[in-house]
């Protein structure tokens with residue numbers, strides 16, 4: 001059995017990289033639905049339908065454990081898949097997300113107890129971060145800021161120009177104008193670490209910018225430690241296979257440029 005990692009596009013590669021570095025012996029299959037990205041502006045029903053197709057595709061390829069390395073899918077589809085679909089897909093199968101592990105640790109990062117979340121429109125509209133942080137760290141005030149232009153800019157490799165700069169300044173300043181005491185900003189979309197340096201430059205130097213890769217990787221390691229039966233079934237050849245619904249060449253180049261992953265095995269598929 002291999003561990004499946006899913007994102008609408010390239011963003012989940014930032015999570016995969018951290019998973020591979022925390023669990024270097026494990027085998028992973030990454031699926032990017034690049035042809036249909038971005039998901040962030042799509043309706044609940046569409047994100048659910050697309051995410052379920054991706055989960056089934058990974059499960060058919062032997063991934064009984066799938067990580068939704070996408071906040072939008074985690075916020076809008078994870079619970080429905082766990083409740084409605086997993087019972088039919090098989091009792092030994094599991095799907096995990098990235099919102100919960102982030103929320104579990106965020107209280108340890110903030111001193112001012114004021115946290116900003118930069119995310120897609122879909123994630124912000126779901127209010128998943130506000131709701132979940134409200135349960136685990138009720139004294140923390142949460143400010144969610146939608147950044148609808150960032151994923152399209154990254155997916156189209158337009159992240160290093162004046163147009164991108166304009167939108168990075170715009171959303172970061174909109175967030176900080178709502179509360180100057182924010183001391184922690186979560187990159188609540190797995191694409192955003194690809195532009196992290198520019199985001200940091202646009203925020204006050206006192207603000208700590210938190211990306212999810214390490215958090216999700218430590219959480220998965222802990223999950224496998226607690227679920228020995230799942231861990232025992234995981235193949236350990238240190239291999240990564242990639243699937244994309246777009247062009248193999250574009251994906252190979254983006255993986256190298258964005259996160260420095262060199263791809264050996266890649267296949268274009270349709271969902």
Ligand code: DGL
Pocket residue numbers: 007008009011012037038039040041069070071072073120123151188189190191
């Ligand atoms: N990486 C996805 C996320 O974490 C991006 C969603 C999109 O495709 O808009 O939300």
